[in-house]
Every structure is written in C-alpha cells, then in structure tokens.
C-alpha cells in the first residue's frame with residue numbers, strides 16, 4: 001500500500017491505561033503534527049524522536065531515552081502508526097511507559113480512527129531497501145531484501161507444540177492479515193512469569209493484557225485461548241513492524257526475521273542506516289501518477305467504511 005501524501009491525525013485523542021512493566025497509570029495524548037515533523041514523544045519538556053538513535057533498552061520491550069527521560073514499550077503504538085500510515089504526530093505522555101491496553105495495537109488503531117486521518121500537502125517518503133542486508137547470526141537474525149512492497153515474515157522456533165517451529169508472512173495488502181496482526185496480543189510463558197516479576201518487569205501484566213502460555217503442558221492459561229491461529233507469531237511480526245518504524249520512514253522491501261526480538265530489530269534498523277541499504281523516495285517516484293483516490297484509507301479498508 002503506497003499512499004501519496006504524508007498523514008497526521010485530524011484532532012487530539014487521549015488514551016489511558018497502565019504500563020505493562022511499570023504497572024503505573026499513564027495517559028497519552030496524540031496531537032496533530034506538520035509535514036516532515038515525524039513521530040515525537042513529549043515528556044518532561046523533552047522532545048524525544050521515535051527513532052533508533054533514541055532507542056535505549058530492549059528488555060521485553062523497546063524503550064527510548066533522551067537526557068535521562070525514558071519512554072518504555074513504544075512498539076505497539078509505533079506499529080499502529082505504521083499500519084495507519086501516520087507519518088507525523090506528537091505523543092504527550094505523563095509517565096514513563098506507553099499503556100499496554102489489551103496487549104495489542106488495536107486500541108491505538110481505534111483511537112487514531114476516532115481522531116480521523118488528515119492527509120498533508122507534502123508527499124510521503126518511503127525507505128526503499130536496495131540491497132540484501134542482515135543483522136544477527138544463525139541463532140537469530142533479521143534480514144532485509146529489495147521488494148516492490150512491504151512483506152514481513154516472522155519465523156518462530158520454540159521447543160514446544162503450542163508455537164513450535166513455523167513462520168508467518170504478513171503482506172500489508174491482505175485485509176485478514178492486517179486485522180489479525182493489529183489484534184495479536186503480547187504473550188509470555190508461564191515459566192517466565194517468576195523471572196519477570198523478580199526483575200521488576202511485567203508489574204502491570206495480567207490475563208487482560210497478555211496471553212500466558214503454559215509451555216510445559218502445551219496450553220493457554222487465558223480462558224478465552226488465542227484470538228486466532230498463531231497469535232504469538234503474529235504478535236512478534238507486529239513488534240517487528242513497530243520497531244522497524246524507528247527508521248523514521250515506512251519501508252518498501254521484504255523483511256525476514258528468524259527468532260528476532262526488540263534488540264535484533266533495532267540492530268537491523270541501525271544496520272540499514274550504516275550500510276546505506278535503503279534510498280528515500282517520494283511516493284510519486286515509486287508509483288508514478290498515483291492519485292489519492294487510488295489509495296483507499298487503511299481504516300476504511302479495515303472497517304469497511
């Protein structure tokens with residue numbers, strides 16, 4: 001899906017919740033922004049760009065930091081902004097962690113939908129991958145390859161039957177994939193819960209905002225089970241999309257992650273930059289004579305309006 005014009009939101013929208021890891025209440029407000037302003041968090045007088053240069057901390061989530069001011073767990077909000085084509089927005093936040101909500105990107109997408117999407121006058125810029133590039137090793141890697149649209153594959157490999165060893169490929173043009181990706185919830189293993197708690201993590205975690213998997217017994221602890229097939233793998237793809245957006249631009253290319261996580265995702269984005277593995281191109285350069293009418297709004301596509 002290539003859109004011609006940059007996008008922001010029509011009006012401010014507020015979202016309240018608790019942080020997954022801090023367990024603390026937090027309120028964020030998304031505010032409209034102008035062309036080329038990008039995505040920026042506002043906290044304690046600092047403007048913290050949602051870019052890999054600000055990324056600092058990858059323990060079970062992606063954190064940003066500037067001058068000692070932290071913003072934790074940005075990935076699901078970043079994925080929602082990516083998937084709704086928002087290029088420019090300010091995010092006011094009154095605590096150090098983005099709310100976890102239901103553990104997926106869906107509530108953020110709904111908030112963006114309620115605010116409305118505003119096309120801007122300047123054309124959208126895309127990062128077009130121009131060569132094969134990889135971060136990581138055979139134990140886990142993220143690889144980028146040139147392609148005509150964004151295709152994201154996550155390949156999971158666990159020693160259990162419930163997730164096991166399989167891959168899921170997300171094509172941004174596919175409506176069903178799109179709906180499932182944005183609704184896929186955070187998960188953890190029952191065996192990890194003690195470790196997380198001992199390390200001061202997941203203080204806000206509950207069955208309302210995470211899927212807990214009992215790997216030993218091969219079952220889901222949440223009474224409702226998974227929302228759909230392979231929800232955990234789809235969530236990993238969602239995390240990857242959110243982390244990729246720390247490049248500062250939507251990507252045109254094929255991304256393949258084998259057992260990647262937040263740290264590898266960020267390393268991949270840094271590798272793309274270091275190796276000059278992408279070119280910034282305006283939408284019209286990618287699709288000549290594209291018209292806004294040929295670019296149905298992501299949300300109208302999703303919600304059938």
Ligand SMILES: [Zn+2]
Pocket residue numbers: 075076186235239
């Ligand atoms: Zn996640």
